Amino acid sequence: MSVLLEFAIFPTDKGDSVSKQVSKVIKLIRESGISYQLTAMGTLIETDGLPEALALVNSCYDVLAEDSERVYTTMTIDIQKNKHNRLKTKVEAIENKIGKVNR
Template identity: 60%
Template sequence: MSVLLEFAIFPTDKDESISPYVSKVIQMIRESGASYQLTAMGTIIETETLPEALALVQQSYDVLEPDCDRVYSSLKFDIRKGKSKCLTQKIKSVESIIGEVHK
């Protein structure tokens, strides 16, 4: 199974720049070993199960909670049985039709 989670999580009670807090979350995701892709508007991760994806959301909050009084998060899921590596395969599928997508 492939569980793609696109999410954003950040404090709303800090300065205009939140990159120090986002960096803490990305470091935790990197250390978890999950496949991920950072984008300008959020992060996409791929896990094999929904509980693994939800655990990363919880861990992301746990990273921010000590320094933040208010945290905002939005989540979108694409859960597909019988598939894996959807994080990269979806892009390859589009590129097979229109050519390389600029990154």
């Protein structure tokens, strides 16, 4: 099973720049060993099950809640049975098709 979860999480009470707080979240994700991809608007993770993905989001919340009164989170989840490594293969499939179009 492949669970792709895209989420953004940040405190709303720390001013315009929250990179200091978000860097704590990314450090936690990196140290978890879960596959991830950081983007300018959020982070994608891939796990083998939904409980693991949601537990990671909960841990990210816990990191921010330590010194924040309000934390904002959005999530999008795509679950597909009998698939793995979609964080990489979905992007490769598009890039391969683009390459064929440009030839």
